[in-house]
Amino acid sequence: MTMTFKPASRSRSSLMIGIIGQTSTGKTYSALLLTRGLVGENGKIAFVDCEGGMANLYAHVTDFDIITLNPPYTPEKFIEAIDSAVAAGYNAVILDTISHEWSGEGGILDEQSAIENKDPKRRWSCWGELTPRHNKFLNAMIRSPIHVVATMRMKMKYTVDYIDGKNTPRKIGLEPIQRENVEYEFPFLLEMDASHTATVIKDKSEILGEMFRPTVETGNALRVWIEEGIDIIEKEKKPEPAPVQQTPKTTYDETQVKLVKGDYEASGWSMSIFEQARLPDGLYDGDMIKADWKKRKELAAAKPTPPKNPVPKPAVVEKKPAPVPQKKPADKPADVEKKPEPAANTDDILCEKCGAKLTLTQKNMSIIFCNGAIYCDECRRKYKAGEFTSPEEVF
Numbered sequence: 368m369t370m371t372f373k374p375a376s377r378s379r380s381s382l383m384i385g386i387i388g389q390t391s392t393g394k395t396y397s398a399l400l401l402t403r404g405l406v407g408e409n410g411k412i413a414f415v416d417c418e419g420g421m422a423n424l425y426a427h428v429t430d431f432d433i434i435t436l437n438p439p440y441t442p443e444k445f446i447e448a449i450d451s452a453v454a455a456g457y458n459a460v461i462l463d464t465i466s467h468e469w470s471g472e473g474g475i476l477d478e479q480s481a482i483e484n485k486d487p488k489r490r491w492s493c494w495g496e497l498t499p500r501h502n503k504f505l506n507a508m509i510r511s512p513i514h515v516v517a518t519m520r521m522k523m524k525y526t527v528d529y530i531d532g533k534n535t536p537r538k539i540g541l542e543p544i545q546r547e548n549v550e551y552e553f554p555f556l557l558e559m560d561a562s563h564t565a566t567v568i569k570d571k572s573e574i575l576g577e578m579f580r581p582t583v584e585t586g587n588a589l590r591v592w593i594e595e596g597i598d599i600i601e602k603e604k605k606p607e608p609a610p611v612q613q614t615p616k617t618t619y620d621e622t623q624v625k626l627v628k629g630d631y632e633a634s635g636w637s638m639s640i641f642e643q644a645r646l647p648d649g650l651y652d653g654d655m656i657k658a659d660w661k662k663r664k665e666l667a668a669a670k671p672t673p674p675k676n677p678v679p680k681p682a683v684v685e686k687k688p689a690p691v692p693q694k695k696p697a698d699k700p701a702d703v704e705k706k707p708e709p710a711a712n713t714d715d716i717l718c719e720k721c722g723a724k725l726t727l728t729q730k731n732m733s734i735i736f737c738n739g740a741i742y743c744d745e746c747r748r749k750y751k752a753g754e755f756t757s758p759e760e761v762f
Contacts, residue, residue: 380593387519387543388559394518397581398461403429404586405514406458413452413460417467439473442504449507459514466520466544475501505552519543561635564666617653624651636663718743
């Protein structure tokens with residue numbers, strides 16, 4: 368049998384996007400915004416909710432139709448939901464969240480545990496029937512003729528290092544709650560953090576950049592890319608030269624990185640940059656961390672775009688305070704001297720390092736000699752001696 372080849376074309380393709388993140392990082396909200404841009408203003412969105420109908424709280428973000436899946440979260444239920452969305456003529460389907468298919472009630476791991484408890488001898492052999500069912504679910508997403516946007520929860524990932532003659536576990540970041548290596552199935556993969564910023568893990572279009580805040584415009588950019596084959600960022604994209612491996616100009620040690628990590632944790636940013644920037648000698652690529660830190664600062668300062676049709680807030684009627692009766696001032700003696708104004712309260716001037724109270728003079732001295740920081744006399748002495756630095760001082 369002879370097979371006939373035809374020219375490749377993005378205009379005949381649908382996108383499959385994975386969005387991973389911990390709780391309250393904006394996975395559902397971002398999925399709706401991206402999908403609305405993908406399908407256009409009049410496109411139809413099907414939403415498969417596995418969170419007890421919580422997606423209804425986002426009805427003000429954009430128009431979409433919803434079904435709620437209840438336990439058991441078998442692969443067959445997800446496949447049926449995708450097929451139903453295709454048959455009903457929807458342009459995209461959102462699966463929120465496919466972590467339930469793997470580790471939820473009645474999911475693959477739940478079924479494996481039930482089989483093992485019933486017959487311990489089938490602990491490993493049962494995967495011969497569970498794995499094909501899970502693969503059918505993945506294939507249903509991959510081969511879907513409509514766009515598929517799937518969210519996944521995250522958990523901490525560990526590795527074991529052999530240090531000083533013993534095995535020592537070490538945190539190496541976060542990974543999605545799904546079967547291992549599920550990331551390979553998604554041509555687009557985003558990691559959300561607590562600041563609702565998406566770090567790009569995979570991007571086949573090469574137009575998303577390194578990090579951004581998902582909006583309808585982002586989804587629209589992907590729609591233009593897939594339908595018209597146009598790179599909207601660079602209309603005439605020139606081939607990039609092969610990257611040259613260079614030694615970083617700046618390196619940070621563990622002490623400096625620990626200080627910067629504190630800034631990341633306080634802001635709720637993704638910590639994956641520190642694993643990426645780690646060098647074989649135990650130091651860190653300072654240039655990489657510096658660029659990521661500055662980019663996140665810029666995104667944090669930018670105001671997020673509100674949804675197109677937000678839910679109107681009820682009007683608040685301002686109550687005017689009742690007029691206070693004016694007392695007639697008593698006649699003052701002509702020879703009463705005017706009292707001097709009290710000195711400015713300095714109780715709220717605290718050391719940024721140890722929290723000690725400062726006088727106004729100490730504050731002004733610290734600003735001059737500590738690069739704008741406000742330290743007490745002891746902390747100012749340590750700062751000048753180089754015993755500690757601040758994130759801004761590092762960068």
